[in-house]
Amino acid sequence: MDVATVNSERFQDRFELFCQIGETERGGVNRPSLSDANRDARNQLVEWFEEAGLTVSIDEMGNIFGRRDGKNADAAPVLFGSHIDSQYNGGRYDGVVGVLSALEVIETLNDADVETDRPLEIVAWSNEEGVRFQPDMLGSGVFTDIFDLEYAYSREDSDGYVFSDELDRIGYKGDEPCEPRDLHCYFELHVEQGPYLDEQDLSIGVVEGVYGFSWLNASFGGKADHAGPTPMHLRNDALVATSDVINAVRRLTATGGTDLVGTVGSVDVYPNSINVIPEQVEFTIDLRSYDNEVVEQAVEQIQNEIRYAADREGVSWDCEEIMRVDADPFDDDCVATVERAAESVGADYMRMVSGAGHDANYLNTICPTSMIFVPSVNGISHTEGEFTEWDDVVTGANVLVHAVTEKAAMTETTEISQ
Incomplete structure (x- = not known):
């Protein structure tokens, strides 16, 4: 009709x-x-x-x-x-x-x-x-x-x-x-x-x-200290480790699959003071692709990057996948x-x-x-x-x-x- x-x-x-x-x-x-x-x-x-x-x-x-x-x-x-x-x-x-x-x-x-x-x-x-x-x-x-x-x-x-x-x-x-x-x-x-x-x-x-996508909640636990007297080699900065992971997410999305996208969309820093070394950071990661295997591989790679960043900075870490939805x-x-x-x-x-x-x-x-x-x-x-x-x-x-x-x-x- x-x-x-x-x-x-x-x-x-x-x-x-x-x-x-x-x-x-x-x-x-x-x-x-x-x-x-x-x-x-x-x-x-x-x-x-x-x-x-x-x-x-x-x-x-x-x-x-x-x-x-x-x-x-x-x-x-x-x-x-x-x-x-x-x-x-x-x-x-x-x-x-x-x-x-x-x-x-x-x-x-x-x-x-x-x-x-x-x-x-x-x-x-x-x-x-x-x-x-x-x-x-x-x-x-x-x-x-x-x-x-x-x-x-x-x-x-x-x-x-x-x-x-x-x-x-x-x-x-x-x-x-x-x-x-x-x-x-x-x-x-x-x-x-x-x-x-x-x-x-x-x-x-x-x-x-x-x-399809994966959402991760991650955190680093370091040591708060004064931003002035504390020498760089004695620091355990949770925000530095977080920054490494943020950069890793951007690098991975350029190489991990033609449609792979990744975002660190939420970052909470404690104590969030201009003159205190960050002790605790909690952040989220969003990884997406129309290929479920690409998402799976990206999650594994980012979890590895979190461990590497924690080792380099001498901080503790945690990472939990809070949601996984297939394409x-x-x-x-x-x-x-x-x-x-x-x-x-x-x-x-x-x-x-x-x-x-x-x-x-x-x-x-x-x-x-x-x-x-x-x-x-x-x-x-x-x-x-x-x-x-x-x-x-x-x-x-x-x-x-x-x-x-x-x-x-x-x-x-x-x-x-x-």
């Missing part, structure tokens, strides 16, 4: 209005999970869902669903969406374009009086960013049985506020069970958060999968569906993998999944300077319309859920 195109003006007006919730002076948004601004954004979203004729439900984790019935009420639905929580002083596009694009798909089908065979469901996942409550992707993680509900409820932020209490405070601790259920497939539209589409002047990324290829048929959709709307596109994790990673464990990327100008994301050209957002939404309507057509009666 012919597929209608989205209403760009309506879509942009809604986007601009939504971005006023929690807006910052520098053009970003500040809507961390379960904050007052996040509550206000949820309220607005629910209002729009209801205005579009969707049946709204909220589960135990505060995940918000909007359902549009299909001809076959018992068929497994096509689910699509993203998240609306943000980084602290983050960008306007991250997550939001996926949710509002999904809503625009519904509006477009409503305008064209199109009834799909399968039901359609939009979702806005809770706590995707993980900036306030760790780990990230808690809402989709509980939904897919990656995390236990009580574990998620017990997460605390840096001020001691508990996830369960804050979810209740903002009025979004729903009654629906947060657990796996029968889904036909899942699509997620998202900004790339990298430079490749922008560098190649392409509108669409057809996402084949997501990098995650998406469903071939869903990827092909996105590719056909990109071709149908005449978009310039490329197949690619994602260096960042998304809710789609977890959905991929329970149903066929793929993603649609739109460019991030200069590859900037997670900051107030994040920007995507509106024409590219609209192109992504039109690709989503085509992908969703194709998958919502019944082709096998055996796919009816029992």
Whole structure:
């Protein structure tokens, strides 16, 4: 059937209005999970869902669903969406374009009086960013049985506020069970958060999968002493050892695999005084590649570098892997569906993998999944300077319309859920 195109003006007006919730002076948004601004954004979203004729439900984790019935009420639905929580002083596009694009798909089908065979469901996942409550992707993680509900409820932020209490405070601790259920497939539209589409002047990324990664917590224990009288040969400086490891991470990523990336993103120094030799340093290491063996080898090499640095500086050391996630290829048929959709709307596109994790990673464990990327100008994301050209957002939404309507057509009666 012919597929209608989205209403760009309506879509942009809604986007601009939504971005006023929690807006910052520098053009970003500040809507961390379960904050007052996040509550206000949820309220607005629910209002729009209801205005579009969707049946709204909220589960135990505060995940918000909007359902549009299909001809076959018992068929497994096509689910699509993203998240609306943000980084602290983050960008306007991250997550939001996926949710509002999904809503625009519904509006477009409503305008064209199109009834799909399968039901359609939009979702806005809770706590995707993980900036306030760790780990990230808690809402989709509980939904897919990656995390236990009580574990998620017990997460605390840096001020001691508990996830369960804050979810209740903002009025979004729903009654629906947060657990796996029968889904036909899942699509997620998202900004790339990298430079490749922008560098190649392409509108669409057809996402084949997501990098695997390892997160390490490491520490060095040295000896604090006065920065003046203590001669260099008597020092056991924990920060010097840390610096050696930081340099080793950068060297390794230049030689350890063509797509290997590594980051030391957090460093805590004690006593952190200008005239005291650092006694204790705790730091994190993030290693990623689409090749699981490359990640494994990188972890082993960095653990060796930590031992070498400790020996050279005469300090104690510790290193713990706190998370390991394998590279995650998406469903071939869903990827092909996105590719056909990109071709149908005449978009310039490329197949690619994602260096960042998304809710789609977890959905991929329970149903066929793929993603649609739109460019991030200069590859900037997670900051107030994040920007995507509106024409590219609209192109992504039109690709989503085509992908969703194709998958919502019944082709096998055996796919009816029992």
